[in-house]
Amino acid sequence: MTDKPFVTLRGVTRTVTLPEGDKLEILRGIDLDIYGGEHIGIVGRSGTGKSTLLNLLGLLDKPTSGELLWRGMAVQKISDAKAAKIRGRDIGFVFQQFNLLPGRTALENVAAPMLYGSAKDVMTRNRRALEVLAELGLENRAYDLPHRLSGGEQQRVAIARALVRQPKIVLADEPTGALDVETGLHVIRMLERAVLDLGATLITITHDPKIAAMSTRALELADGKLHPIESESNTSDIAQAVRAAKADSQKQAVRAASPARSASRASADASAADKQGVNAA
Ligand SMILES: Nc1ncnc2c1ncn2[C@@H]1O[C@H](COP(=O)(O)OP(=O)(O)OP(=O)(O)O)[C@@H](O)[C@H]1O
Ligand SMILES: [Mg+2]
Numbered sequence: 001m002t003d004k005p006f007v008t009l010r011g012v013t014r015t016v017t018l019p020e021g022d023k024l025e026i027l028r029g030i031d032l033d034i035y036g037g038e039h040i041g042i043v044g045r046s047g048t049g050k051s052t053l054l055n056l057l058g059l060l061d062k063p064t065s066g067e068l069l070w071r072g073m074a075v076q077k078i079s080d081a082k083a084a085k086i087r088g089r090d091i092g093f094v095f096q097q098f099n100l101l102p103g104r105t106a107l108e109n110v111a112a113p114m115l116y117g118s119a120k121d122v123m124t125r126n127r128r129a130l131e132v133l134a135e136l137g138l139e140n141r142a143y144d145l146p147h148r149l150s151g152g153e154q155q156r157v158a159i160a161r162a163l164v165r166q167p168k169i170v171l172a173d174e175p176t177g178a179l180d181v182e183t184g185l186h187v188i189r190m191l192e193r194a195v196l197d198l199g200a201t202l203i204t205i206t207h208d209p210k211i212a213a214m215s216t217r218a219l220e221l222a223d224g225k226l227h228p229i230e231s232e233s234n235t236s237d238i239a240q241a242v243r244a245a246k247a248d249s250q251k252q253a254v255r256a257a258s259p260a261r262s263a264s265r266a267s268a269d270a271s272a273a274d275k276q277g278v279n280a281a
């Protein structure tokens with residue numbers, strides 16, 4: 001993890017005006033420091049403002065008040081053209097519904113973001129796209145159209161597209177929403193490994209406590225603010241579910257990491273049983 005945050009939010013609010021003229025305060029004071037190399041999981045009930053927050057982090061929108069610093073620059077002062085440039089170069093988005101271009105092959109979908117980058121020739125772009133597809137185990141699907149791919153494969157293509165320009169941060173909004181539980185966990189593991197291998201940061205928005213439990217830091221968005229999930233004082237249902245899922249996966253990791261210990265315990269148990277004559281024929 002980097003020692004300096006590269007995105008900082010202080011008292012960030014986002015208020016929208018509804019058609020009748022009423023104001024809706026979606027975010028009411030977000031404080032957050034985001035470091036390189038971490039995986040932040042954000043959970044929260046529907047309509048609490050998770051996508052609104054992600055749009056701010058992805059420079060697709062600006063705060064109503066408060067301070068949002070992108071690598072030390074106040075986003076309010078960044079022009080739309082500069083924001084678009086930063087988005088293309090440093091930010092990868094993964095959406096719930098994949099958002100792949102239906103008439104284009106997996107390879108063309110992954111190569112597409114490079115069209116807007118530094119003018120690389122088509123061979124270089126395709127080579128790079130194939131490399132990333134291969135990292136995600138999709139080298140054999142490069143020339144298939146999206147509708148020929150399974151949901152998990154389509155989401156991996158969407159991940160490859162988010163990673164192809166080696167972003168500094170990947171923002172994933174419910175990336176497993178359209179997948180079954182097992183496929184979802186598998187896809188998140190791949191996404192996390194690929195992002196952390198780049199030394200980049202992953203922010204995952206999810207409804208699934210198991211997925212939030214995989215993050216290095218889980219936060220709950222409620223009442224327009226972020227609340228740490230690790231803190232026992234957070235007694236919401238979802239915080240408790242994430243903590244339980246984390247404890248569960250830690251237990252499984254310990255079991256998986258120490259087969260020697262369980263084998264030696266089993267043999268100690270057997271010899272103790274022998275001594276008691278339990279195993280005697
Ligand atoms: N531009 C807008 N104008 C009016 N209302 C908006 C606007 N953007 C968001 N909202 C409202 O703000 C609230 C938060 O929206 P947001 O999409 O951020 O929620 P969310 O937490 O991502 O929900 P979900 O889990 O269902 O995706 C919702 O009630 C939404 O209808
Ligand atoms: Mg949303």
